[in-house]
Amino acid sequence: MVINNYQLAITRQATILDTLTRQSLKISIARFLLFGMLIISTWFYFSIKSNLLLVSSILILGIFIWLINIYSKKQWEIKVISKKIDLLKAEIVFLQSGNIENDNGSSFIDGDHPYSYDLDIFGSNSLFQHINRTVTFGGKENLALRLSKPL
Secondary structure: OHHHHHHHHHHHHHHHHHHHHHHHHHHHHHHHHHHHHHHHHHHHHHHHOOHHHHHHHHHHHHHHHHHHHHHHHHHHHHHHHHHHHHHHHHHHHHHHHOOOOOOOOHHHOOOOOOOOOOOOOOOOOOHHHHHOOOOOHHHHHHHHHHHHOOO
16 A cells, blocks of 8 residues: 555656656757857847847847756756655665665764664664665755754
């Protein structure tokens, strides 16, 4: 039942990822065409010296920059959705096999700490490895800090 929920979530996220990828491709094509238009209108401006061509070049440049901003946001969304799919797949592997593929936090082991070494907070098959679902180094570091500091 839980695995089915994860698989359903993967399907939903894959659909969102596919939509974002298609949108990103359309934005890329639009950017390419606008860049070509910008070059042509700028060339004509310097040939003809028409203020209308200068205004159109500036307008095209503004739209081009706006599309770059939208494209960057779409790429960020694609990365986030891809990470979600990877996490969901890792959870399914864990539920099916019991193998934990997460980082075990061994880089945070401190032999001088009063309890983190003795209680298997970090390392292979540790508490950190079982509850770690972070995808950034900052998140992993924050989790390690919270586990190693007494309340």
